[in-house]
Amino acid sequence: MASFKIEGGHKLHGSITPQGAKNEALQVICAVLLTSEKVIINNVPDIIDVNKLIFILGELGVKIEKLASNSYSFQADEINIDYLESEDFKRDGSSLRGSIMIVGPLLARFGKGYIPRPGGDKIGRRRLDTHFEGFIRLGAKFRYNREEHFYGVEADQLHGTDMLLDEASVTGTANIVMAAVLAKGTTTIYNAACEPYIQQLSKMLNSMGAKITGVGSNLLKIEGVDKLGGCEHTILPDMIEIGSWIGMAAMTKSELTIKNVSWKDLGQIPNVFRKLGIQLEKKGDDIFIPAQESYEIQNYIDGSVLTVADAPWPGFTPDLLSIVLVVATQAKGTVLIHQKMFESRLFFVDKLIDMGAKVILCDPHRATVIGHDFESQLKATKMTSPDIRAGISLLIAALSATGTSIINNIEQIDRGYENIEARLKSIGAKIERIED
Incomplete structure (x- = not known):
């Protein structure tokens, strides 16, 4: 200490x-899981929470290269999904609240996403209902292991839908958007968070081939696509x-x-x-x-x-x-x-x-x-x-x-x-x- x-x-x-913005970094780094192509992210802050997330992605099988002091390339072309059910992940994921945002992209691309109850600041209750209710609306099945405090969602295919979020959660919006970009059909999210972090994530996803409109407002429309490609992105x-x-x-x-x-x-x-x-x-x-x-x-x-x-x-x-x-x-x-x-x-x-x-x-x-x-x-x-x-x-x-x-x-x-x-x-x- x-x-x-x-x-x-x-x-x-x-x-x-x-x-670089911590809250944006946690979102856009999770988004690299949506494609098998290389993604370059600049202005990544060298802080504990971001470095923990990068470590988790490395354990998942993402190929990570540090290009400069605050720039990285990520390529998620050989993901080890079994890591999600390992004791190592239960330990690593529980120490970082931002790890919740790997669930949306993994669910969208691989049909399943798991997460231990995440940690972070002790500043009061920080519920995850918005995230999982969004996944369920997209067609995922939800399960929760009370003994191990372990959450899971699974789906063969996500389907676009209309949803009204119960709260304008920033991480909840980010997670649902990342799941919806590869869903079949069109998703609308009302009462979406519209922070610059969400705007940046949406712009990055669009540069990868996603079709997101309404960026900057609290009503997002997402037309699902079959796959996303690589891109280069700079954090605010x-x-x-x-x-x-x-x-x-x-x-x-x-x-x-x-x-x-x-x-x-x-x-x-x-x-x-x-x-x-x-x-x-x-x-x-x-x-x-x-x-x-x-x-x-x-x-x-x-x-x-x-x-x-x-x-x-x-x-x-x-x-x-x-x-x-x-x-x-x-x-x-x-x-x-x-x-x-x-x-x-x-x-x-x-x-x-x-x-x-x-x-x-x-x-x-x-x-x-x-x-x-x-x-x-x-x-x-x-x-x-x-x-x-x-x-x-x-x-x-x-x-x-x-x-x-x-x-x-x-x-x-x-x-x-x-x-x-x-x-x-x-x-x-x-x-x-x-x-x-």
């Missing part, structure tokens, strides 16, 4: 380039990491440039940070954040307290609420954070309270933050990272705090952020990785 030692109170400076910059850097610049009163952010794919993210009083400018495809001695939260036009809540795209992403909460601790004013999706994601606020933040946890989904306006600095402390996003939020808090903080369980941060300490050092952060 490694830890970070962080000396807070130092300003950052310079520019930083975001990594990670919007969650971009939001993390914005928050980091504000909390440390730093001037920072975030390079090549793909502005058109950021949705509400710049607007929400501006509502917190953070200045940011569009310079080409970069974000420039000037150094600010303070930032003031906007109230609503009637004077009532601002609420920042998550919502399906194009609403605000839930993955950035933890960062918004931390940034608000040093703002001027008050904000209500409403985390609708996950009932355990706000439980890290006790660590911020220990550091001197004024946060009232109203219930598992809501927290009120009364900002210090930098009149009272956060105090350094020793803490443990409970999940990826809380981990980076605590790291941001530590960078702004007075004194030296220790963050344990930083494997959680490594799951989602590539080479984080070296990149932070490059812009002036005082951070050190300590191996136990």
Whole structure:
């Protein structure tokens, strides 16, 4: 178990380039299973969760070649389906929630897909019903081994159908789309997620020969095809990491440039940070954040307290609420954070309270933050990272705090952020990785 030692109170400076999007990478890497031809994927983030998925594909028999530091070729022309029923897969698959997305492509191409109950962040219930209900609607038979927590779907041939998803699940939509592209006939998916990740997956599949229309909307139409071919695909910059850097610049009163952010794919993210009083400018495809001695939260036009809540795209992403909460601790004013999706994601606020933040946890989904306006600095402390996003939020808090903080369980941060300490050092952060 490694830890970070962080000396807070130092300003950052310079520019930083975001990594490839983790959530997109997990989807498009699973999509290589849909064809026997070679697929090249660029801007793949070098993080634990993505590397685990690549390892699982290798164990499945996918031929993997690392072309450059963040580029890979994949060729799934000799798949070992028996691996899915092995003890090794039950162990490997259960450690990564993203492994659920191999089921759709395997079901479509090989007629069966299995998965152990996947792991991931401990941020509340994350059910899989949407995935499997979609597969069943396409004609698959579902089975579940309660003793081993092992899920399976099988079908000789999938058939297109109309479906209304019970929730706009991003991974559920991705999984069903990947299954439907090789189904016989036409599938329509209403209440589909329409995040940039899903748009990117759909564009990649279309470049492989799929026929998907409605991309970017919540109504997708998929005409099944007999087979898909190879392609080359480049992953978008990670919007969650971009939001993390914005928050980091504000909390440390730093001037920072975030390079090549793909502005058109950021949705509400710049607007929400501006509502917190953070200045940011569009310079080409970069974000420039000037150094600010303070930032003031906007109230609503009637004077009532601002609420920042998550919502399906194009609403605000839930993955950035933890960062918004931390940034608000040093703002001027008050904000209500409403985390609708996950009932355990706000439980890290006790660590911020220990550091001197004024946060009232109203219930598992809501927290009120009364900002210090930098009149009272956060105090350094020793803490443990409970999940990826809380981990980076605590790291941001530590960078702004007075004194030296220790963050344990930083494997959680490594799951989602590539080479984080070296990149932070490059812009002036005082951070050190300590191996136990």
